[in-house]
Amino acid sequence: MGCGCGGNGSGGGCAGGAAKEVPLDVQQAGVQAFEPVVSEASETEQEQEDEPASGPELIVTSEQEWPRIKVNGVALAQEAIAQELQYHPASTRQEAIFLASQALVLRELIQQRIAELDLKVDVAAGESEEEALTRTLLEREVPLPHADEAVCRQYFERNRQRYASAPLLAARHILLACAADDAEQRSELRDQAEALLAQLRVDGTRFAELALAHSSCPSKEQGGALGQISQGQTVPEFERQLFRLPLGLAGQPLESRYGFHVVWVDQRIEGQLLPFELVQGSIRAELDQRVWQVAVAQYLKNLVSMADIQGIVLDGAESPLMQ
Structure with missing residues (x-):
């Protein structure tokens, strides 16, 4: 049995490790509830009489029930919700369906915005066309923040012990x-x-x-x-x-x-405290990433607030991020 320590007298130790780019936290847009879809005005009384009565369009306890959701008139396939379910573990099936439906609504809003802007991209190595388009959209519509030196130095002083060489x-x-x-x-x-x-x-x-x-x-x-x-x-x-x-x-x-x-x-x-000049770049990158994630969440809320979404209630932005 290999011990995995890597120790051989020349350096190292019981080697192990764990270590991906931070995913887009679409869940920050917030799900509140599913809602029933009102029947369309174009349906005739005869069609209503001929068609069998449909079940409730709320999430209920039966595992056969799926929400019926439309995003700006585009219906989400129930099969897509079922497939997305695996990526959203939760304590209850209803909560998992909530999260899966939310993710698909936001994905559809992003795709519709991409189509509206008629974005064209060059796909980078290791990413799909959808990933490249989403990246390009966010680069265009979510301003990239930059923490200045004063902000970085203030953060450094408040978190001094974080910036030390390892013992x-x-x-x-x-x-x-x-x-x-x-x-x-x-x-x-x-x-x-x-x-x-x-x-x-x-x-x-x-x-x-x-x-x-x-x-x-x-x-x-x-x-x-x-x-x-x-x-x-x-x-x-x-x-x-x-x-x-x-x-x-x-x-x-x-x-x-x-x-x-x-x-x-x-x-x-023991580890030694590092000077600000040595860690300023990593501090700026960390702070910029935090602010950018908040801005992306606000951008998604803005997309929700401007959309016609039926079948699920999402929190929208209180004021538009983009005009």
């Missing part, structure tokens, strides 16, 4: 490997790790010897040395425990998805 650790470990779902073996390995700790409390010079004899990590060939480790280089559950440790032998085994780690911290270098 570094030099550590050794003995990995007693076990599958994450093997509860019985994990219990046994915890006891084994405690026994190793007891031996090391008596004689810490035996760490390399015990690592070679018991560790499942390739780092055992270097006495268990993981090299210098910075934040983000190890699996999260191991990192959270590791970076809280003082120098020396950890008082108890650290558990991760790979098993139990007996750890000795040899060196700890």
